Amino acid sequence: MPxxxxxxxxxxxxxxxxxxxxxxxxxxxxVHAIMGPNGSGKSTLAQVLSGxxxxxxxxxxxxYDGKNLLEMEPEERARxxxxxxxxxxxxxxxxxxxxxxxxxxxxxxxxRGLEEMDAMDFLSFVxxxxxxxxxxxxxxxxxxxxxxSGGEKKRNEIFHMAVLEPRLAVLDETDSGLDIDxxxxxxxxxxxxxxxxxxxxxxxxxxRLLNYIVPDVVHVLSEGRIVKSGDKNLALELEESGYAxxxxxxxxxxxxx
Amino acid sequence: xxxxxxxxxPYLAALPVPSGQSWLDGLREAAARQFASRGFPQTxxxxxxxxxxxxxxxxxxxxxxxxxxxxxxGALDATLFPAAGAGRLVFLNGxxxxxxxxxxxxxxxxSLAEAIGREPDAVSAHLGRHADIAANPFVALNTAFIEDGAxxxxxxxxxxxxxxxxxxxxxGSDAPTVCHPRTLVTVxxxxxxxxxxxxxxxxxxxxxxxxxxxxxxxxNAVVDHYKVLLEPLxxxxxxxxQVWQGRSSNFSSHSFSMGGALVRNDANSTVEEGGExxxxxxxxxxxxxxIDNHTAIDHAKPHGASHELYKGILDGKASxxxxxxxxxxxxxxxxxxxQTNKNLVLSEDAVINTKPELxxxxxxxxxxxxxxxxxxxxxxxxxxxxxxxxxxxxxxxLTRAFxxxxxxxxxxxxxxxxxxxxxxxxxx
Numbered sequence: 001m002p003x004x005x006x007x008x009x010x011x012x013x014x015x016x017x018x019x020x021x022x023x024x025x026x027x028x029x030x031v032h033a034i035m036g037p038n039g040s041g042k043s044t045l046a047q048v049l050s051g052x053x054x055x056x057x058x059x060x061x062x063x064y065d066g067k068n069l070l071e072m073e074p075e076e077r078a079r080x081x082x083x084x085x086x087x088x089x090x091x092x093x094x095x096x097x098x099x100x101x102x103x104x105x106x107x108x109x110x111x112r113g114l115e116e117m118d119a120m121d122f123l124s125f126v127x128x129x130x131x132x133x134x135x136x137x138x139x140x141x142x143x144x145x146x147x148x149s150g151g152e153k154k155r156n157e158i159f160h161m162a163v164l165e166p167r168l169a170v171l172d173e174t175d176s177g178l179d180i181d182x183x184x185x186x187x188x189x190x191x192x193x194x195x196x197x198x199x200x201x202x203x204x205x206x207x208r209l210l211n212y213i214v215p216d217v218v219h220v221l222s223e224g225r226i227v228k229s230g231d232k233n234l235a236l237e238l239e240e241s242g243y244a245x246x247x248x249x250x251x252x253x254x255x256x257x
Numbered sequence: 258x259x260x261x262x263x264x265x266x267p268y269l270a271a272l273p274v275p276s277g278q279s280w281l282d283g284l285r286e287a288a289a290r291q292f293a294s295r296g297f298p299q300t301x302x303x304x305x306x307x308x309x310x311x312x313x314x315x316x317x318x319x320x321x322x323x324x325x326x327x328x329x330x331g332a333l334d335a336t337l338f339p340a341a342g343a344g345r346l347v348f349l350n351g352x353x354x355x356x357x358x359x360x361x362x363x364x365x366x367x368s369l370a371e372a373i374g375r376e377p378d379a380v381s382a383h384l385g386r387h388a389d390i391a392a393n394p395f396v397a398l399n400t401a402f403i404e405d406g407a408x409x410x411x412x413x414x415x416x417x418x419x420x421x422x423x424x425x426x427x428x429g430s431d432a433p434t435v436c437h438p439r440t441l442v443t444v445x446x447x448x449x450x451x452x453x454x455x456x457x458x459x460x461x462x463x464x465x466x467x468x469x470x471x472x473x474x475x476x477n478a479v480v481d482h483y484k485v486l487l488e489p490l491x492x493x494x495x496x497x498x499q500v501w502q503g504r505s506s507n508f509s510s511h512s513f514s515m516g517g518a519l520v521r522n523d524a525n526s527t528v529e530e531g532g533e534x535x536x537x538x539x540x541x542x543x544x545x546x547x548i549d550n551h552t553a554i555d556h557a558k559p560h561g562a563s564h565e566l567y568k569g570i571l572d573g574k575a576s577x578x579x580x581x582x583x584x585x586x587x588x589x590x591x592x593x594x595x596q597t598n599k600n601l602v603l604s605e606d607a608v609i610n611t612k613p614e615l616x617x618x619x620x621x622x623x624x625x626x627x628x629x630x631x632x633x634x635x636x637x638x639x640x641x642x643x644x645x646x647x648x649x650x651x652x653x654x655l656t657r658a659f660x661x662x663x664x665x666x667x668x669x670x671x672x673x674x675x676x677x678x679x680x681x682x683x684x685x
Contacts, residue, residue: 050643078645090640094658103654104644111645143658160644 010059020224036221050084079111081167085157092144151182175209187212262296264314288400321350321434329459350436363417369406388499406439413445420451429459453483468496500526509535530558542575549578571607
């Protein structure tokens with residue numbers, strides 16, 4: 001059974017339809033890249049998978065581990081092992097990174113029938129995960145993302161992922177706005193978390209990230225549909241030709257419609 | 258008799274017997290006359306526009322007895338306050354209870370009634386000299402009833418290490434009762450003290466606490482003051498804190514209002530040259546609670562500074578008022594005043610009225626103010642959910658986080674823990 005199976009997914013925000021029939025199958029152990037121009041629906045797909053209620057699913061279904069994902073609350077999805085790294089991580093003044101992660105991890109552990117982690121065990125576990133992301137431990141006691149630089153926020157996202165150990169990670173433009181050093185660290189963290197049990201969907205606008213996180217499958221999204229899928233070479237092709245070719249095809253299609 | 262004064266009559270019929278000290282009896286009589294002619298304030302008065310005290314005026318309160326509150330006081334150690342022994346003075350319906358209290362080295366503290374008998378000159382030099390009976394009818398009412406209360410004197414240069422906790426236990430009777438807690442604090446030059454007024458209720462009956470606190474901060478003294486209101490949701494609570502700050506003194510007060518049906522706090526300070534005044538606060542109101550905080554900082558002389566941060570959390574059909582006055586007198590150049598009021602509104606029916614009131618006669622000053630009213634950030638709620646935290650837990654976490662920065666400023670650890678627990682309970 002695939003870990004994730006998306007069938008004919010349609011979603012809209014307000015009156016605007018953004019996803020117009022997505023089909024996608026992701027197996028455990030695979031890394032899928034989803035590329036596409038601005039407005040193609042990449043981030044919408046990521047948000048719909050994580051349960052953001054701004055979007056309304058109008059058609060289709062999503063099975064996660066054989067279960068109907070769309071019926072689950074966002075927190076339930078997280079506890080079932082879905083993690084989304086936000087394109088724009090949210091600042092939460094007044095809540096320390098450490099407190100937040102402990103609450104999150106224990107919610108997940110409880111759901112899985114595990115004991116809550118005590119403070120000392122948690123701290124040593126978390127510190128070990130921080131090293132992976134080359135993060136300053138001082139960030140643990142700071143409020144979540146508050147006053148973090150853009151790079152620190154993105155690293156913090158992958159750090160959260162490393163702590164929560166999801167089965168399906170969705171990285172929403174985690175590379176955007178990163179300098180090359182930060183990109184290497186983020187990619188290093190992601191690669192360290194690749195495993196046969198875990199799948200990842202890497203949403204990106206740029207091919208650059210895929211030099212560091214080498215995908216098994218690349219999909220091109222345009223106008224709310226996957227218009228092409230291939231191996232990692234498809235990303236390189238795109239780098240050469242750009243998205244214009246796909247957009248032109250779509251524009252033609254729209255004219256005909 | 259006007260509508261404003263008709264409800265004053267039962268109070269005037271229950272005035273205390275003369276003390277035999279002519280200055281005190283004169284003070285009480287003047288206050289009683291003031292209250293008799295003025296009566297309870299009306300919403301037609303600017304100062305009381307958003308706070309209708311008719312629900313207080315129309316209840317036939319009888320004066321509360323100390324004994325009414327004794328039973329609750331017995332449970333203080335277990336329920337309220339871990340810091341027993343660390344300078345705790347307990348007052349039952351405004352009357353000092355020595356058997357429940359313990360003193361702090363370096364401070365003269367205890368019963369106001371005893372101090373009036375023992376050192377009338379020291380008391381009369383300040384009692385009723387700062388809290389103005391003409392400015393606020395509730396101050397007049399409290400003053401007309403001065404018998405006992407809290408008396409605290411910190412000697413020149415004294416720096417007691419332990420904070421002083423003044424615990425006021427009110428109510429406790431089946432019938433509606435009123436008490437008028439009175440506190441006088443004088444802090445000598447170069448002295449430094451931390452004190453907290455904590456108001457709790459005995460039982461859940463209807464009660465009315467009408468408190469007045471006068472704090473005199475001498476030259477170069479430092480005072481760290483806290484006021485914590487944890488009375489039951491049936492209690493009416495009206496309080497004025499009037500502070501006088503001498504040259505180069507530093508006064509800071511944090512006010513936490515988490516209880517009471519109808520609450521009005523006035524926190525006022527007059528600041529002499531080079532004085533610094535901080536007035537911070539947190540109010541948490543749900544159900545049909547109404548909490549009104551009026552502050553007034555009067556920069557009378559130059560080179561002063563004031564800082565204000567008041568935060569409010571409103572839910573249900575609660576309402577709140579924040580009114581922050583800052584006066585900068587003509588001579589008071591080089592004043593730096595900052596005022597901020599932030600409100601978190603959790604329901605559609607809650608109401609907040611916030612109003613800065615800056616009156617500036619000097620020309621070389623910096624005064625800023627800002628007010629915000631907002632809801633919980635939907636993005637933040639989703640972010641927490643997406644990490645596995647349940648929606649309701651996420652809301653509670655973010656609400657506590659909003660209050661966090663005011664509670665974090667509380668220096669005595671036992672008090673901070675008390676407030677954290679009280680806030681968590683209040684938000685349940």
